Amino acid sequence: MPAVTALAHACEHLLDGIRGGAVAADAARCDALLRAVQRLGVLLAEPPAPGTTPADDALIARLSTLADRDDDDVADAPEAAAAPRLGDLLVDRGLPRERIEAAAAALKPGERLGDRLVSEGLPRDAVEGAARELASIKRRGGGFARVAIAKLDALVDAATAAITAHEALAHALAGAPTELQDAAALAARPLRDLSQLALDLRLVPIRTAFAKAERACEDAARRLGRAVALRIDGGDTGIDRTIAEAIGDPLIHLVRNAVDHGIEPAAERQARSKPETGTITLAAHQDGDLVVVTIADDGRGIDPERVRLKAVEQGLLAPDAAPPRAELLNLIFAPGFSTASAVTDISGRGVGMDVVRRNIEALGGTVTVDTEVGAGSMLTLRVPAATTLLDALVVRAAGERFLLPVRSVLAVRGAGIAADDGAAVSLARELALPLAREEYAVVVSHPAGRLALAVDGIDGLQQVVAKPLDLGVGHHPALAAAAVMPDGSVALVLETFRLGAAAA
């Protein structure tokens, strides 16, 4: 299969260049890679006579040109967007926009904005950090290409289809001569890389989701007459565009809540010897395949005792119940719960914390709260960062296939579980599906230790493109993502830490 080998090598060479940062993953390179993948599919399906065709030679030449140079027809990438300015990066870091703009306007010829800001008393750390970030953006090539979002989505779908087709091809070649199988296997890595690059292109900086919350914060502060400064940290954290859109409303709600119920009026803050201006910090960072977003305020905090009284009053809690503190605080997410005695115009529109939680859980995320009376509160959202390539164990329960992320699987048992395998839980029962013959158990990691999930069967390992589940029709909270299988049907990915609530 020299034709396949030569083409696959050319793809690999280009992908190495992109991965190493030597060349950019621009439209021209994605296009060439997609054409190569298409061509590989054809070559593998209908092996040609020995030797390469002129068309393939041209494609291989194109791939190696693109792998070696980063200056030529990259210009055919659409209009380059401007790199961010130092001021923008500083605003992202929570410094006041007015002061930066004033300083920029008053800049003398030859004077650097950063120096001026430091001399005007802005924190040196923040200014130097922003300057370093800007330098690194410029060093990375600086060029940005504007690409229509629909094209990005089409690229991801095409890359997903290519991976699915390749998996199907590998299955079909199971009994074929080894050299055919080897040739097909050669395409696996470039395809995986292509797919990952396509998925990464969907990431946007989370500051796009923070921007709306920032405006909502200013509005709420103005209307309530509170002095509030909003700080933003980690605005560059990459997050899937769909998720960034979906967390926009919950963030707005949480920030309004913080202004309304968290930050005290200036007089009250003074009386408590707190700075007159309250601070709300919106921060994000990546944690594995999750993005953790925190909304912290230095306001009055939430009094667990008030939460308890309110919960009893609402019939959410028995009068004599004394749940642990974390569980008690979690009641603020119960439907209909509200500690504010007066319904305010800002955050009391009948939208409660329960809706925030429902929205976040629908994305496969979680929301938790921590607080200290008099010092402030912090809400923590954990949401999937992105559509990801996932190595999964395919299991069957009640005639359906489900995917368990390999990272959560500790062991697979044929008959009977070991003493230290943790609580035994039926997957079908957990998901309220009809029970069938459960002949296997998959031991998975769980906050409560381990969990032995009883399943009907195990179909082996599969690499899939997992997309966060965001269907808008409700589903079991353990269903975090969906993937298209080689046969074209959909299998759902289970987040094991949301299973076995009863056992935990």
Next chain:
Amino acid sequence: MSESLSFAVADRRIDLPAESVRKIARLPTLSALPGAAPSVLGVANIDGGVVAVVSARGLLGLAEAENADDPLVVVVERGRRRIGLLVDRPIEAGDAGGEPFDLERLVAGLGGAR
């Protein structure tokens, strides 16, 4: 007035705004969606995207068909999401008598976060 497409659901007719209909497809392989509302029949892969397929009969509170021959999935755009609506068959529009079908309200009632 905007154009609409009409479909038969049991002995009723529903009209959907033509501009929101993305595709009309045969029922693909469905996978169960545990924990969803009863009208949700499952999830399916439609053109590489994962779509919830919902029974129009269920939304209207009608009994499910015993063995409907060749039901169709109408893929409808709802904001940034798509949803598949299982109907019996397309019917000629034109004459009056279509049922006002408030998909938005009916689907919002399924309990999914918006």
